[in-house]
Amino acid sequence: MFRIKHREPVLLRSWSGIHYFFAMVSPKIRNVSITLFVIAWLTLFHYESLRAAYLNPFFKCELPKFKFLFPPAGWIMFFRVDETEERAEVYGIKQKKLELIDPHRIFENRWLGYDNIRRNVLITVLNPYYAESFCRYLKRKFPEYEGFAVAEVVYPSNIRYPGKKIRNVAYTC
Amino acid sequence: MLKAVSKWWEKCFLEERPSTALGIFRLAVAFTVGAHVIPTLLHMEDNYLSSAFKEKNLSFFTPGVIAWIDKSPDWLVLMMAKVFYISLVFFAAGFLSQFSCILMTLCCYYFYALNSLHIGTLSFDILLVTLFLVGMTGYPGDNLSFDCLIRYRSLLSPRQRPFFVQRLLQLQIASTYLYTGLCKIAAEGNWLDGNPLYYLYNSTSESVVKHFPLRSFLAHQPGLCHAIGIAVILGEFSMPFLLFIRKTRPWAVALGFFFHVLLLVTLHVPTIFFFLFPPQLLLFIFPRRNPGR
Numbered sequence: 495m496f497r498i499k500h501r502e503p504v505l506l507r508s509w510s511g512i513h514y515f516f517a518m519v520s521p522k523i524r525n526v527s528i529t530l531f532v533i534a535w536l537t538l539f540h541y542e543s544l545r546a547a548y549l550n551p552f553f554k555c556e557l558p559k560f561k562f563l564f565p566p567a568g569w570i571m572f573f574r575v576d577e578t579e580e581r582a583e584v585y586g587i588k589q590k591k592l593e594l595i596d597p598h599r600i601f602e603n604r605w606l607g608y609d610n611i612r613r614n615v616l617i618t619v620l621n622p623y624y625a626e627s628f629c630r631y632l633k634r635k636f637p638e639y640e641g642f643a644v645a646e647v648v649y650p651s652n653i654r655y656p657g658k659k660i661r662n663v664a665y666t667c
Numbered sequence: 668m669l670k671a672v673s674k675w676w677e678k679c680f681l682e683e684r685p686s687t688a689l690g691i692f693r694l695a696v697a698f699t700v701g702a703h704v705i706p707t708l709l710h711m712e713d714n715y716l717s718s719a720f721k722e723k724n725l726s727f728f729t730p731g732v733i734a735w736i737d738k739s740p741d742w743l744v745l746m747m748a749k750v751f752y753i754s755l756v757f758f759a760a761g762f763l764s765q766f767s768c769i770l771m772t773l774c775c776y777y778f779y780a781l782n783s784l785h786i787g788t789l790s791f792d793i794l795l796v797t798l799f800l801v802g803m804t805g806y807p808g809d810n811l812s813f814d815c816l817i818r819y820r821s822l823l824s825p826r827q828r829p830f831f832v833q834r835l836l837q838l839q840i841a842s843t844y845l846y847t848g849l850c851k852i853a854a855e856g857n858w859l860d861g862n863p864l865y866y867l868y869n870s871t872s873e874s875v876v877k878h879f880p881l882r883s884f885l886a887h888q889p890g891l892c893h894a895i896g897i898a899v900i901l902g903e904f905s906m907p908f909l910l911f912i913r914k915t916r917p918w919a920v921a922l923g924f925f926f927h928v929l930l931l932v933t934l935h936v937p938t939i940f941f942f943l944f945p946p947q948l949l950l951f952i953f954p955r956r957n958p959g960r
Contacts, residue, residue: 525681528831531803532680535835539796543846547854559726562776563799565792566726569843571936573850575863579870602710603785605938606702610785612875612935618722618784631720635713652869 543568579649582616583661584632586639595636620646620664629667642667680834683827688953689801690761690810690824692836693768695946696801697759699794699939704755704775707785708748715748715781716741724783727792736780747777761812768802790939796839797943806832833950840947841907844923848903851896858896865892867934875935882933902926910951923948 541549542564545557559566584600585592597611619628625644632642643666649659707714715721717740723733739747751774757767775795779786801807808814809824816822851858867876868886876882885892902922909919924945931941 524829525677528681528829529676532831532835535800536838539839539842543842547850551854561727561729562732563796565789568850569789569793569846570850571789571847572863572867573847573854573856573858574861575866576857576861577866577869579874581871581873601785602713603706604709605706607931607938607941608935610935612873613788613937614875615784619720624720624722628720631713631718634718649871652866652871656869 539564577651577653579652580617581614581647581649582620582664583645583647584616584619585643585645586632586636587641587643587666588639592643593639600632600635619644622665625665625667629665632667680829680831682830684830684833684953685824686806686809686826686828686833687811687823688950689807689833690812690815692946692950693761693764693801693807694759694811695943696794696797696807697755699942700771700775700798701755701759702942703791703794703937703939704751704778704786707778708751711745711748714785715744715778719782720784721782722784722787724779724787727783727787728780733780736777739781744781747774750774751778761808761814764808764812764814765802765805768798768807772798772802788937788939790937790943793843794939794943797836797947800832800835800839804828804832833953836947836950837910840944840950841910844903844906848900851900851903858900862889862893862896864896864899865889868892877933877935879933899926910948916951920948920951 538560542560545559546567547570549557582597584595584597586595587593597616598609601611601615603610618624628644629642632639636642644664646662646664647659648662649655651658712718713720721737723737725733728736751771754767754771754774757763758771772795775786775798779791779795805814806828809826809828811822815824819825850856851863857863864885865888867874868882870876872878885895906919906923909915909922927941927945930936931938
């Protein structure tokens with residue numbers, strides 16, 4: 495089963511990269527190469543894991559980040575959660591009336607097993623830096639509206655004041 | 668002493684072992700990448716083309732790279748999407764495994780630099796670290812691949828490989844658990860002096876917490892929530908030890924699976940955690956002898 499006529503795979507061999515290199519060199523060179531790589535990788539991995547939260551405060555300076563790999567602040571999954579909550583709301587303006595736009599219509603990606611909108615992805619648009627490009631995006635996406643208002647909604651405490659929210663318009667377009 | 672260390676090092680990283688587990692892991696990585704990236708490619712106009720709303724991750728990329736990628740005309744973006752699909756299929760099938768892995772990873776970087784709003788999550792950064800190790804060698808393409816079929820006329824390779832790639836992937840996941848636990852109690856983490864799970868279960872109905880059956884019950888049990896939080900931290904701290912001790916390893920793998928099922932059921936977090944981490948835990952279970960022999 496799953497057997498085909500044997501043929502020397504020249505293309506495969508030439509693309510097999512490092513393990514082809516390993517196969518060609520002596521075991522000693524191979525082992526030294528692997529050892530150096532493992533030491534370098536583990537050093538880098540633990541440095542980046544500790545840099546933001548521990549090494550920066552310890553050395554009281556911003557240590558360099560290794561770009562293009564590793565999360566900027568380390569492995570911070572749900573490391574700090576408090577009782578306040580902040581969300582963004584987008585309203586369409588039609589005949590001087592405000593209509594709340596479903597965020598799932600704004601960003602329509604459908605993910606497997608979770609909802610990115612519920613991860614609060616919309617909060618990015620509150621940043622004034624993105625106001626202009628988000629307005630342009632809204633105008634293209636929802637031509638039926640005459641204008642838009644983007645609001646910041648803060649829930650001061652879901653424990654002490656459940657349901658209480660403070661709404662501020664961040665910008666209009 | 669030096670001889671003992673040398674022997675231990677050889678056993679840990681240099682010893683040649685079957686790479687079957689890496690072959691299975693390659694399939695999981697391919698599925699995870701597809702499940703995370705493809706949904707964003709289905710809405711090119713909204714996500715990546717010139718009409719899209721884009722966020723730039725300047726903590727991860729340099730400004731120069733961001734500016735360079737941002738100059739991409741729409742035809743190039745569409746072409747990169749096609750390259751991504753092809754490389755993903757090749758990688759999943761194990762055809763030109765290492766090359767297709769590198770190409771697929773570069774495409775992931777390209778789209779990440781173009782717009783990090785949807786694709787860029789902490790779990791995606793973890794996935795990129797994993798892809799770096801997976802693409803380092805051709806070992807993940809050794810088994811259950813077209814490469815293997817062409818090279819050995821069988822889906823299982825008779826070759827054994829230095830164990831360092833699999834060991835580094837093991838160390839990566841074990842360390843991730845450890846540092847995740849550490850961040851919860853030190854630095855700015857508030858899992859000891861606060862009650863994060865209690866706050867999460869009391870968050871609004873649009874929040875990151877799913878509407879699972881026990882949510883409303885837990886939302887009224889601050890003491891129980893705090894205890895569960897402590898148990899989560901203890902679990903994360905103990906995982907590296909439990910995983911590397913042979914006797915406790917099966918229990919640690921089972922605990923890891925349970926933890927990731929709980930994440931999937933209770934939180935709207937990227938399913939990378941569910942699709943990648945459990946198969947990565949299975950890298951701790953590897954055959955001692957080569958099934959291809």
